Amino acid sequence: MFAIRLSPVLLAGLLAAFFARAEDAPFAAKAEHVVLVVWDGMRPDFIRADTTPVLHALATRGTFFGNNHSVYITSTEVNGTAIATGCYPGRTGILANVEFRPDIHPFHPVATEHPQSCRRGDEVRAGKYVRVPTLAEIVQRAGHRTAIAGTKPVALLHDRGLDRAASHGSTVLFAGKSNPPAALAPITAALGKFPSYPDVETLSPNTAQNAWTARALTEQLWRDGVPKFSTLWLGDPDFSQHLTMPGSPTALAAMADSDAALGTVLTALRAKGVLEKTNIFIVSDHGFSTVDWAVDLSGALKKAGFTTVRAYTKEPQPGEILQVALGGSTAFYIPGRDPELVKKLVAFLQATNYAGPIFTRTALPGTFAMQAARIDSPDSPDVLLSFRWQDEKNANGVPGLLAAEGRRNNYGTHASLSRYDIHNTLVAAGPDIRAGFRDTLPTANVDVAPTILHRLGIPGADQMDGRILREALAGVEVAAPQPETKTLEVSTPTAVGTWRQYLKITTLGDHTYLDEGNSGPVPK
Ligand SMILES: [Zn+2]
Structure with missing residues (x-):
C-alpha cells in the first residue's frame, strides 16, 4: 500500500x-x-x-x-x-435465533425476534433484552x-x-x-x-x-x-x-x-x-450453504443412551438435555449444567463424523471456550455444535456443503462456521x-x-x-495495519481416534475476525 x-x-x-x-x-x-x-x-x-x-x-x-x-x-x-x-453476540445477548431463556419462558425455547420475547425480555431485564443500544x-x-x-x-x-x-x-x-x-x-x-x-x-x-x-x-x-x-x-x-x-x-x-x-x-x-x-x-x-448430509442427531443421541427433548413440559429433570436445532449449528442446554453429562455429550459428538467445532462453557479438552467465538454470555448453552462442512459444489455448481439436523438433503441453510456461511x-x-x-x-x-x-x-x-x-471513507488518508491470520487448534483422544478442530482468525490491530472453523486437520 x-x-x-x-x-x-x-x-x-x-x-x-x-x-x-x-x-x-x-x-x-x-x-x-x-x-x-x-x-x-x-x-x-x-x-x-x-x-x-x-x-x-x-x-x-x-x-x-x-x-x-x-x-x-x-x-x-x-x-x-x-x-x-456494532457488538458481538456475547455483548448484545442475542446468541441464536432460538434460545432457552427460562426467565422469558420456563420450559420452551423462544424465538429471539418474536415480539413477545422482546417485550418479556425487556420486562425481566430492565429494558436490556438487547444489552447495548441499537x-x-x-x-x-x-x-x-x-x-x-x-x-x-x-x-x-x-x-x-x-x-x-x-x-x-x-x-x-x-x-x-x-x-x-x-x-x-x-x-x-x-x-x-x-x-x-x-x-x-x-x-x-x-x-x-x-x-x-x-x-x-x-x-x-x-x-x-x-x-x-x-x-x-x-x-x-x-x-x-x-x-x-x-x-x-x-x-x-x-x-x-x-x-x-x-x-x-x-x-x-x-x-x-x-x-x-x-x-x-x-x-x-x-x-449460505447447501445441506448434503441430513443428520438424525436426536435419534443418534437416543441410541447412545441420552435423553433429549426439544422443549420441556415441566421443570427440567436431571439428565434431560434440551436440544435446539439452529440450521448449521445445534445448541444443548443441560439441567444444572451437570459437568459429567456435558463431558459425556462432548465425547459422543467428538466420535461422530458430522460434528464440526464444539464449544463449551468450560473449554473441555478438544473444544473451544464460548469466548473464542465471542458468544460467552450468562445465557450461553452448555454445549454448542457447529456442523462439519466442505468446499464441494451443490447441483447448481455453488460451493459450500454442510451437514445439519434434518430429514432431507439438498436444501439451503446456514448458521455454521463454514466459510460460506461466514x-x-x-x-x-x-x-x-x-x-x-x-x-x-x-x-x-x-x-x-x-x-x-x-x-x-x-x-x-x-x-x-x-x-x-x-x-x-472518501478523503480520509490512513495507512492500514497489516492483517495477520492464525489458526487455533485443539485436539483430544477419543474412542475412534484423535478429535481435532480449528478456528481460523484474522487480526487487524486489536480487532479480530473469525474466518472459519471446522473439524479435522487445519487445511493448507
Ligand atoms: Zn438471515
Whole structure:
C-alpha cells in the first residue's frame, strides 16, 4: 500500500488515525442521510452484472468489501442484532435465533425476534433484552427520526422500544406489523394489507412481501422526507435459498427481486433530491450453504443412551438435555449444567463424523471456550455444535456443503462456521464512501454500525466492538495495519481416534475476525 514510502513517524501517525475514535477525528461528512439495505442471506459471489445489476453497479461505483464477515452463530437474529449494535453476540445477548431463556419462558425455547420475547425480555431485564443500544436508538437519542422496515420480524430488534414519546416520530415496520401500532393504518390504506406468501409448493420467491415493505418505506415512511437513518430488511434471497438451495432458479429470481427493491430505494432518493446526500450500505446478515448430509442427531443421541427433548413440559429433570436445532449449528442446554453429562455429550459428538467445532462453557479438552467465538454470555448453552462442512459444489455448481439436523438433503441453510456461511455481502456507496474501491482488509457486520454513526457525526462508535471502516471513507488518508491470520487448534483422544478442530482468525490491530472453523486437520 501507499504506506511503504512514508517515514516511520508519519506512518505511526497514520496508523493512529486508522484506529482513532470518531470523536477525535477531524471530519466533515457530506451526507445527511444513511440508508442500510439488508439482503437476507446474500452471498457475495452472486453479485454480478447479470444477476444483480443495481447492486453490481453500486459495488463498482462505490466500495466493495471483499472480505466481510458475518458473526457466529451465522443466523438472522444474531447478525441482525450485531449489525444494529456494532457488538458481538456475547455483548448484545442475542446468541441464536432460538434460545432457552427460562426467565422469558420456563420450559420452551423462544424465538429471539418474536415480539413477545422482546417485550418479556425487556420486562425481566430492565429494558436490556438487547444489552447495548441499537443504531436506531442512538440516532433517536441524538434528536433524529429513524425509519426501519423489514419483511421479517428481525427488524423489531433494531428498534423495539414501546415508549415512542422521544422517538421523534420514528417507526419500525416488521413483517407487516408496526411500532407504534397506529403507524400501520395509513400504510395499509395506501398499499393494502401486508400480502401473504402464495404457497411453498409454487417454489417462488417472497416477491410480494418484499415489494410491499420496500414501498412502505419509500412511499409512506419517507412521505414527509427521508430521515437521518433508515433500514430496509429484505427477506430474500434467504427465504428462497432455504426453500430450494443456493444458485437455484428460485434463488436467482429472489436476488432479482431484492435488486429491484434496491432500485426502488435509489429511485425514491433521487426523486426526493437526496441521492447525492445519502450514504447507502448494502449488507447481508450471513452467507449460505447447501445441506448434503441430513443428520438424525436426536435419534443418534437416543441410541447412545441420552435423553433429549426439544422443549420441556415441566421443570427440567436431571439428565434431560434440551436440544435446539439452529440450521448449521445445534445448541444443548443441560439441567444444572451437570459437568459429567456435558463431558459425556462432548465425547459422543467428538466420535461422530458430522460434528464440526464444539464449544463449551468450560473449554473441555478438544473444544473451544464460548469466548473464542465471542458468544460467552450468562445465557450461553452448555454445549454448542457447529456442523462439519466442505468446499464441494451443490447441483447448481455453488460451493459450500454442510451437514445439519434434518430429514432431507439438498436444501439451503446456514448458521455454521463454514466459510460460506461466514463470508457475506457488504457494499457501500455515497458521497463519503471511496469510489471504485475494493477493500481487501477484513471487515465484519459489527463494523457497519460504528461506520454509520461516524458518517452521521453522532458519538457512540467507540462504545462498539466493531471498527470504523476508515480505509473505505472518501478523503480520509490512513495507512492500514497489516492483517495477520492464525489458526487455533485443539485436539483430544477419543474412542475412534484423535478429535481435532480449528478456528481460523484474522487480526487487524486489536480487532479480530473469525474466518472459519471446522473439524479435522487445519487445511493448507
Ligand atoms: Zn438471515
